[in-house]
Amino acid sequence: MKTLAKTTASAALAVGLAATGAAAQDTVELSMATPWAGGHWLEIGANSYAENVADLTEGRVTINVFPAGALGPALDVTETVQMGIADMGHAWGGYDWSVDRTSALFGGWPGGPTPEEYMMWLYNGNGLELWKEWRADVFDVVAIPCGVTETEVFMHSHKKVQTPEDLQGLKLRTSSAWAEIAPKLGVSTVTLPGSEVFSALERQVVDAIEWGGPGGNMQEGFDKIAPYMMMPGVHSRAAVHDCIFNEAAWDKISDGDKALMEIAGRLTMLDTYLGYAENDLVAFEKLKEESPVEMVQIDQSLVEAATEASNEWATEQSAENEWFKRVFEDQSAFLEGLSGLSEFRFAPGSR
Incomplete structure (x- = not known):
């Protein structure tokens, strides 16, 4: 109020x-x-x-x-x-x-x-x-x-990815922080502009791509050219x-x-x-009903591995960038203070 x-x-x-x-x-x-x-x-x-x-x-x-x-x-x-x-x-x-x-x-x-x-x-x-x-x-x-x-789809891929082991050697189109963090987990990353993402996945120049949520990804047609769709998007x-x-x-x-x-x-x-x-909700239901794509829930072990690698990366950045350190510490402290919400609130869609 x-x-x-x-x-x-x-x-x-x-x-x-x-x-x-x-x-x-x-x-x-x-x-x-x-x-x-x-x-x-x-x-x-x-x-x-x-x-x-x-x-x-x-x-x-x-x-x-x-x-x-x-x-x-x-x-x-x-x-x-x-x-x-x-x-x-x-x-x-x-x-x-x-x-x-x-x-x-x-x-x-x-x-x-x-x-x-x-x-x-x-x-x-x-x-x-x-x-x-x-x-x-x-x-x-x-x-x-x-x-x-x-929250984004984790990736559309020609290879099924569920565990940290499945990331080894994967060639992934991505951007921003994940382009530096994913290699800590054995991924080879490629940065491409949006106009080149579809063709790179279709021609298997890359094994996998990340882009957006179900709504945006369905518009792009990624589900029609790669057999696997991994969720949720721990990278973003x-x-x-x-x-x-x-x-x-x-x-x-x-x-x-x-x-x-x-x-x-x-x-x-x-x-x-x-x-x-x-x-996203409309697109997700349509994908489940009409798309040939196999929807895969990633294991908690992959979420934990990605989180650990991310915190390691953030610590490295903080050591050499004062702005990063200032924002990271403030954001981390604020998120830690929200932990009580999970004890007395229901997450959206959890019922």
């Missing part, structure tokens, strides 16, 4: 500020670069934020959403925004991990939060403050978290997308509308949480 009251009060203040400043502000039109050629991360994620901003600002701020490659390379959205080629971007931290491994802690990693835990860390803990400070310090962009993703329990802004573009927006755009970020977090879950 405290959080709800604070959000309501913020909304009221923002609306008031917007009303007083609207007369003096011209309409601002922003271009948004994305890494998504299509699919639900573009439709439910980027487009939802644009629509929420337009609604909340009553059209004073409009966002034109561009698919991957239209404004810059799909994997370089942050750089495209930094250079001012795009006013803003719908970003995923995992694509920025080569610049700073801290991005994995925000973008989703094997030792990280679930969708619900990410939102709690952001809005009940220090996650939001750390995120904004980190993006400004390392990338010189303004950041608003604007979407929480689903969830992730968060952020809407990042070039500082010059951000400065063109009134303080009142900036506040409304922050609220639009929170609203889009809810939109994506509900939208991806609904999309």
